[in-house]
Amino acid sequence: MSLKNWIARAAVGNRRIAARRPGEGFAARHWAGEAVAVDSIRDISATGIFLITEKRLNPGTPVTLTLDHAAVMGGSAGDQVTLQARVVRCEEDGVGLSFDVPSNLDTRTWVTLVETAPRESGHDPVLGPLKTAKAMAFFHRICAPDGLAVWTYLRNALGGHRFWNAIEIGLQAEGFVGVASLSDELHASPEFVMRLLHDGSWADDQEMQQSWAGLLAASCSTEQDDESSRPFLEIFSQLTPAHARLLNATCMRATKYVTESGMVSAQHLVCTAEETMKLSGTRDLLTMVRALQHLSELGLLEERFRTSMFVPVEGFNVTPTSLGLALFARCKRFRGEPRVFYGLASPSQEQWQAPVGKLG
Secondary structure (H helix, E strand, C coil), rough: CCCHHHHHHHCCCCCCCHHHHHHHHEEEEEEEEEEEEEEEEEECCCCCEECCCCCCCCCCCCEEEEEEHHHCCCCCCCHHHEEEEEEEEECCEEEEEEEEECCCHHHHHHHHHCCCCCCCCCCCCCCCHHHHHHHHHHHHCCCCCHHHHHHHHHHHHHHHHHHHHHHHHHHHHHHHHCCCCCCHHHHCCHHHHHHHHHHHCCCCHHHHHHHHHHHHCCCCEECCCCCCCCHHHHHHCCCHHHHHHHHHHHHHHHEEEECCCCCCEEEEECHHHHHHHHCCCCHHHHHHHHHHHHHHHCCCCCCCCCCCCCCCCCCCCCCCCHHHHHHHHCCEEECHHHHCCCCCCCCCCCEECCCCCCCC
16 A cells, blocks of 8 residues: 555544644753753644743744653653744744654645554653654655555554554664765665564663664665665674673773774773673673673674683683674664774765764
């Protein structure tokens, strides 16, 4: 079914498009001059919002709004949504703003995505649909013209917390790609995106969700048939949060260099048992050693560990391999040469990547 036909069918029996809902209990943060303003919400719909405020903004003024629960403003990203809006009118008690619909969707499509979003018990009935529509606009953009396949898959195959975890991964990836210089021209295979969301949707851990989102963002390419991220997906799907924490820590700690063949490698890195357990987030020695063993079996750490309670006096060799270093870079939304990511070389050509911060 085409997206146009699906929208027409979904809109049947729902003629009142963009119904307004009370905004009691919610607030919106936005920049007002040099400070951040926090305004209450009178009502909200799929297409706009009315803020209760004494401030007066000129019609047409663009505003970036972060919507959140009034009692927990500034909470985790999972409890809020950021949308672009534009002032359309001013009244005595506040201002009305219209949301900027993503450029790849028309208003009716956006409204239908909001109105048909799952409203499951336990998830926010106001912010949830807006987050769903924003994530789906991103999936539709990078998977065009087959973006509807991703939406159909999410609704039919994933339920409960897994659905919302997939939405969070999409929103974070959209934020990463949004700052890329060629964001409007990036593509990803629908099959790849569905596989990534299927595996990533099990991740309730915020750091894991961020890594999944980074991998998704780095998988978007100007080439329609780019397969460079698929091997990384196969490997990362086999990691738990403890595995990922260990790999991330070793990749950040290790001193990197470029081999004669042009690969990024790491100098010998040793950590004590106490340090390694802290890096993995576990106090159980056997669990930690098993995590090291799994990483080495996947080719992400140099040492080949054996599961035992024996603790080497000199410490554990936790040196990441070239593959481990490359995977870390991909999960930090970088799709260029690893040596560029680690600051060991300058880009040989124009390539996009979201800011990743300074490595430790």
